[in-house]
Amino acid sequence: MDYLQLKKDIIEFSKSIGIDKIGFASSDPFIEMKNLLIRQQELGFQSGFEEKDIEKRTDPSLIFDGPRSIIAIALAYPSRMKDAPKGKKGERRGIFCRASWGIDYHILVREKLELLAEYIDSKVPNSRFKLMVDTGELVDRAVAERAGIGWSGKNCSIITPEFGSYVYLGEMITNLPLEPDEPLHDQCGECRLCIDVCPTGALVQPGQLNAQKCIAFQTQTKGFLADEFRDKLGNRIYGCDTCQTVCPKNKGMDFHVHPEMEPNPEIVKPLLQPLLSISNRDFNEKFGKIAGSWRGKKPIQRNAIVALAHFKEKSAVKDLVEVLKKDVRPVMRGTAAWALGKIGGTEAKEALLNAEKVEQDEEVKTEIKKGLNYFIVKDEA
Structure with missing residues (x-):
């Protein structure tokens, strides 16, 4: 098998199915990430949504028999909404973060990975894969960085030269010895805007996030929102984009290449008051297909109440x-x-x-x- 040619063929096929960027990484353990995760755990900075076993999060061989390489992909998503409705007195609106615009990205990215796996299997029968999107064991950001998709920014997002940080990430571990790509070097320089403007100071230092203080995390909790976050929430009802919107690398970045990612303005910027009495059935019908619905209606309703107080x-x-x-x-x-x-x-x-x-x-x-x-x-x- 000519694996160099296979890699070229995979890259070419990825373009034909709408993958915006693809990279290849070794399946060696992620030592630096392991050390970072241990430190995060010691400091109590983890969200609790992650895989709890740090070894599994950083050693592909523990979750896949005989890994030889990892293929990472990125899909660019929009940063601007067309015909966005404006809230006004008596008709206040909340906002879902950009990563919750359009159809749930977990579905979209997994579909691309599955198509890629089918193609590779047709070229190399009996190939093996493990596909992951966000909820897998490995840290998407670490894989994408090693695969040359982008560099890890001070805001803990992968920043690509082509699309900024407005990309969804996914990866697959394989048993194929595909040549790794070169990682990108940090291009943030001295800029620290994301750290300086974080509403809650959750970005402790470059590349280190206290998830417990992150507005995006807080919008997904189900209990009472701590007092310190209530006045910081604004009209956010799911997620937070502040550290992305201020990033100079995201200036002018707005890609509308995937129709499934286009936001329905009435869904991602909904009227707040109707949310207070919405039924489970109506909630699922209206919001069930977006990523921001994964925790159910309770956090969204609570956040809507906080947003109404904000206004x-x-x-x-x-x-x-x-x-x-x-x-x-x-x-x-x-x-x-x-x-x-x-x-x-x-x-x-x-x-x-x-x-x-x-x-x-x-x-x-x-x-x-x-x-x-x-x-x-x-x-x-």
Whole structure:
């Protein structure tokens, strides 16, 4: 088998099926990444969504019998929305991050990997593969960096010269000895804009993220949002793009090459108030095909309440009072109580005083007190 020619054929085929960039890496253990992950674990900086076994995350031989190389791919996604609706008083809108625009990228990237695997198998029968997109054991960023897809930026994203950091990553481990590509050298230079503007200071230093403080992570949690993050959330209801949008390497980067990635403005920038009472069925029908729905409607609804408080949206008071009175979930009732205090007004205060008399959940009681404290502060002022 002429593996040099095979590699050329794979590259050519990848272009024909819409893979925007492809690279090849050795299957050696990722020693530097292992050391970084150990340090992250020691500091408590992990999100908890990752594979917990660091050995499996950094040694391909532990998850694949006889690995010889890894093929990494990247698909470019849009950074700008056409005909984006504008929120206004009485019709406030939330926003899903760009990685949740269009059809769930896990599906799209896996489809490309499967087509690639089928092609390689047709050229080399009995080839073996392990395909991964985001939820696999290996760290996508480490594989992409080694394969020359891009360099690892200070914002912990892979930055490509062609598409900036607006790319989805995927990879496949193979039993084929494909020649590795050269990694790209860091091109961030002295720039540290992403670190300086991170809303919560989650970027501790270049290339090190405290996931527990990252807004993107916080939008995906299901419990009460910690006080320190509520005023930082803005109108984000899933994810955060700040460290990408400020990156000079992303200036002018906006690619609309995959129709499936085009955002439906009413889905990725939805009206906030209807979210408070949306049924499971309607939620799944409207949002089920996007990546931002993977945690269900609860985090989205909680974040919508926080966003309405951010806007101090008076027209939402009636809906929030309904949540406080009738929602069976303590997180929703409690967040609504806090939001009512933040928004203010006679109706909001009355609702909080009434809820204080009947609420049984201790965490919700605490949130009711927080809401009422806003009125005490205003009265004292």
